Amino acid sequence: MTDRRKTRNLRSQIKRRRRVGSPMKAYDALPAELRHWLSSACLPWSPKSALRIWNKAGGTHNPSAACAHLNAIEQSMLRRDAGVWDTGG
Template sequence: MSDRSKNRNLRTQIKRRRRAGSPMQAYDALPAELRLWLASACLPWSPASALRIWDKVGGARDPDTAYSRLNAIEQSMLQRDAQVWEVAR
């Protein structure tokens, strides 16, 4: 392994941020319906971003609408990622 590739992720100007609290506690605090969706999601979601979308769409009142919105966002992210990999070829 060359010296360059060994340190490539350590030489950033972006400041590190520590997470406040435990990620598992944040996940456990989510509504059961949202945790169920996250368990089958294709991408890794943070509990905070998933809950933000869930609340904005009104997932507590209408989980099906929230599922549709979360699926649409995830599909959009997957398509965007696929385009990045197509350009890289």
């Protein structure tokens, strides 16, 4: 049997990024609505990137619009990466 740990998630087209600092402190500092969205997200988001998108989408003034924008970005990323995992069967 092959060692699956060596090959899992290596076919993904999504870029890997190394974290700097404490991810839990960064997560705890996020607005409550954004933390709630992140808790149900399909993909693992860094607090920094989620907050950047949240702020650009006006999350402070319109949290529901910012969540909708985050959902759209996440769905786009999932569609882009779906071809990698499609085994054709």
